[in-house]
Amino acid sequence: MPRMSWHPRNLYNLWRRQLGGKVEDTVFTQTPKSLFQQRWAAKALLRAYHGDYINEKIFKRWYLPSTLPDVRSQAIGSAADAASLNKWAKREQAAEKEAKRLEDERTKGLAPVGSLMFREVERRIDVIVFRSCFAHSVYEARRLVVHGDIMLNGKKHTNPNTRLAPGDMISVNPEAIRFLQPDAAQNVTDADAVSEEGAQEDAPSAPAASEVDLEDLQEAEAGSTTAASESDAVPKRSSSKSSPPSSSKWKKGSGSNLTPFHLPSYASPFIFIPAYIEPSFSTCSAIYVRHPTARPGYSEIPTPYDADGEIVRAAWEWYTRVRPRMRSKSQLARMPENRQ
Template identity: 25%
Template sequence: MKPRRYHGLKRPKLRQSWNKYNLYNLSRTPQPKMHISDGVTFFQQKWKAKGMLRDYHGEHVVERKWVRMFSRRLLSVAEMDTQYMAKSDGSELAAGRGSGRDGLPNWSNGSVYKRTMTPYMQMTFAPMERRLDIAVFRAMFASSTRQARQFCVHGAVRVNGKVMPYPAYRLNPGDMFQVDPERVLYATGAPKKDGGAGSSKKRSSAGDLEEDDPEAVLEEEAADAAEETPEAAEAAEEQDPETTDAAEPAVVDMKPTRKQIQELAARAKSILADDESLGVGQKRKLRQFVKDARPLLSRTGRPGATPGEIADELATMVSGLNLSESSDSSSSTENAATRKQPSSSSPSSANNDDPMSDLSESERKRLERRMAEYLREEEENPWDPSKPYRTPWRPREYMAPFAFIPKYLEVNHNVCAAVYLRHPVARVGTAEVPTPFPAAVNQLAFNWYLRRR
């Protein structure tokens, strides 16, 4: 039998999920008006309201378990002024279901404002918020309640320092729960691109400035890779492809080449940001170089990449990048050959070839600060192809509309831990149980569960 679609667009059901289809359903689903039509009985209204709310609040929980969790008590608090409480005992505010006894409005006023009531009916599914899996979802440690349940079952959630594999565990005020940070990064981060190379939009990170010229370093790496390439080819020819015990291919270390691409791209960005004396053509060349360096950087993480091929392409890109006023290719070739022999070159010629020589002292300091920021960002959020999520880490798409935390939770995302402070309560005008349905629908569902079995 074909399984049902979890997020349907023809007959939408609202879910506790960050899925883009669920966000679309939330945006286009109108507020139900079941209590207006005369052709629907009260029983049918309650049944429909109960079905819609159960699709959102803990649809993965069996109905009989929720019925045992249901409570007729609706917790609420009244906002009391401290100065008033110092003068009075609060008996006036305690009258009339905790929000004050209704008084007659002053009809002589120009406009009579409607009194703000306490939405008690929005607290129908407040006991469901005590479940561990739903609390993990509310704390933004998982992208859906089903994923939070999976984290609990797999032992990635701890309650008060102990592994809690039961997603139905009901939290008490003061309980602290913690989720494995790697699971949180996977759940809230952007998915990995095809090919296992991480993000194709790898940001450039600045490295320390080296005394050697980048072109000379690239040419040396290309020469080393060219020397290693024939040996690797001979070893590949000796292997018999039909044998089952063929030797595994040697893993090539691409970190030096990747680091060189990052340094060159960061250096080009810093020159674009700080140097105001560049011409239009020079800036265009630098932007094109940074743009071409991104796909080249992503290729370094693929299995079939070799330092020789990457170095040849990078050397071609660097040779086409000429920031000097003259565009003579022969002079740039002579400068590259001269830079290969640092012992015979004079300091003045080296400074003329170096694009950083034209920077002033203040511009150099700004460049150093910018590079320090790039290095710090690279250390905090590095590129790691072994992670199951995209690196450097980026939040997943369509996450912003769901980025809220209820007041009854105290969350620290640095350590992926949260404290269940208290049970959710209703206040004047607001309720702490997140729900996309109005109070009238919650009231019908509450009346459904009030019936005696």
């Protein structure tokens, strides 16, 4: 099943669910499965992607909204009667708003509010780290939080179950981000250094030749600088050409101190930032701007399935039948941190 990961195997699983041999498991128009089996299969697929590491009982109690949005479209007759009633009561603004909603629903379709079932999961700090593209998977993001590599509003935070509030800022330790590490470039630098040392040991006369070349180079530089002292632009060009390339920390002879960026294979399909996150890759931080929403024809919650398709609707029908009971005070005391 598809997961929150950049692994090539996960990309293959996505292909199988969308175009491959497993696509028939997600089509419920013509299926021998009963209604219960369809709802359970849809719930299993969605939960495998959205917080599969969260226990089902804990998910239904704390991460499932207390009031699930209705994915069923409203009857056209009743909506038209409500609009006419508002107009008759001289509530012009309410009547215009209802008419606009009906027009948007007619042209764009119903808003995919069923995907908002997983809005509380998307607020988790480990999911925000993964959505900001600072970790290869949500499991690695959870490990970063537990190991103390994540800061919440400038303070170290080690609870991955925390749900962020709008305006919260997270910061990731750059040394903990795998694709920012100079391992590959450093290996190249070490190999070059070893090869140079071996060449110098094999040829003892090389240092003398290099000293002669260095003296000739210095004399040539002195002559070029005295001849070009009349102009301001020429010395800059001559100095830039004659000076040896600056040794870089990441790659020898590169002349640049830019941080290397080594992405894993097949990571490009997963590199996207949701609209409710504002990242800053120069500081390895991100701001949770607002809660995810949905409007007609668009859902801000990333999901590998259609946000208004059969899978989401069947899962919504499943959770409407098993929604949690009223939470008591003792249960509220055990609730994971919710910053609202």
